[in-house]
Amino acid sequence: MSSAEVAVQVFRKLENEDLRVLQVIETAMSKHEFVPKEQIAKFSEFSMRETDFRLSRLNKLWLIRQTRGAYVGHTLNYAGYDCLAINALVKASVLEAFGKPLGVGKEADVYDALSPERERIAVKFHRLGRISFRQTRRKRNYTAQRVNWLFQSRRAAEKEFKALKLVSQKRVAVPRPISQNRHVIVMGMIEGAELAEWKEIPKPTKILEEILFNIRKAYIKAGVIHADLSEYNVILKPNMRILIIDWPQYVTKEHPNAQQLLARDVKNILGYFERKRMLKTKLKKALAYVTGNSKAASF
Ligand SMILES: Nc1ncnc2c1ncn2[C@@H]1O[C@H](COP(=O)(O)OP(=O)(O)OP(=O)(O)O)[C@@H](O)[C@H]1O
Ligand SMILES: [Mg+2]
Incomplete structure (x- = not known):
């Protein structure tokens, strides 16, 4: 069971006292590597007995x-951090109920969910370090590493949410950003599948053009470069329109490697269409287009 599944299942069982203890641990983790229970009792203002009871309950969960x-x-474990984020999003009237997983992978878990208005939304939990968790489990500073990964995952969510806001304001085709808390972002739910999963793509030229048009808009109008673009981060919807997802590693135009990263993004996309769809496009021409140095939209 993934940590988000643990979190979703236990969240409903949690009492305010449990959440308070989780919150105290979260805050104290910025100062202590391991938070002693005396500290938890002090900041939660619970008796030692109550603190022991809550800690053993949270541990069992x-x-x-x-x-x-x-x-x-x-x-905190990731599941504990998940519960704090879910609680905040529920309180903020962003989130009402969870549905099925949409994508559980290396660095993120994405869930289908419902807003209080019954709108379908997608909830993405960032999970940096999940792979190296397993590898470093035996090492001495494992806990310190873990705390650091929770923090890094929050940074990734903050950054991705910022990118979604920046580019969606300029009408780049991305999921609609709704909310962010800790390591979690909430966005509009999209129907469709990663480009890589489509066996057949009608009118591939048109789709390639639409992708390049959006790379261009992000770059020229928002000054943003995706920096991890490939056929896995482009969703093709049933109506044959595309959306670009997965933005936590974006850079701005001013980044010292901006041009190399932009070229790599474009190269990945052209490479995919060349391998799978027999479409040959000159990188130089495509780069001139996305940077605004040529107007040609057809290749
Ligand atoms: N807004 C959304 N609506 C529907 N499905 C989504 C949405 N965002 C992401 N997904 C699904 O979840 C998958 C993973 O999302 P994303 O690419 O943002 O994360 P990731 O960091 O690449 O995760 P991983 O490390 O698992 O590949 C996507 O490939 C897609 O299938
Ligand atoms: Mg991805």
Whole structure:
């Protein structure tokens, strides 16, 4: 079961006291590697007995982890961090219920969900370090690493949300940004599948042009470069329109490697259409187009 599934299942069972303890651990984690229970009791203003009860409950629910060194310390698991974000989004009237997973992969879990207005939304949990978690489990500074990954995942969500706002304001075809909390972003739900999954694409030239048109708009109007573009981050909708997803690693025009990253994005897309759709396009020509140095929209 993924941590988001753990979180979604246990979230409903959580009492305010549990959430309070999770929150205290979260805050204290910025100062302590492992949070001792005396600290948790003090900041939550719970008795030692209540604190012990809550900690053992949260531990059994897999929301926190206890580490035994010189003293027993506590840290959040991804599922605990998920619960804090879900709670905030529910309180902010963004999120009402979870549906099925849309994509569970290396660095993110994406879920189908419903807003209180019954609108379908997509919820993306950033999960940096999930792979290296397994590899570093035996190392001494495993916990410190984990805390750092939670923080990095929050940074990734903040950055992705910012990119979605920047480019959607300029009408680049991306999912509609709705909200962000901690390591989670909420966006408009899209029907369709990654370009890579489509066996047959009618009018590939038109679709390639639409992708390049959107790369151009992001670059010229928003000054934003995706920097991880490939057939896996372009969704083709049933109506044959595209959306570009997955923006946490974007850079701006001013980035020292901006031009190389833009060229790599364009190259990945051209390469895909060349391999799969027998469409040959000159990189130089396409780059001149996306940077605004040529007006030619057809290749
Ligand atoms: N707004 C959305 N609506 C519907 N499905 C989505 C949405 N955003 C993402 N997905 C689905 O979730 C998958 C993963 O999303 P995304 O590419 O943003 O994350 P990722 O960081 O690449 O994750 P991974 O490391 O698992 O590849 C997408 O390929 C897509 O199938
Ligand atoms: Mg992706």
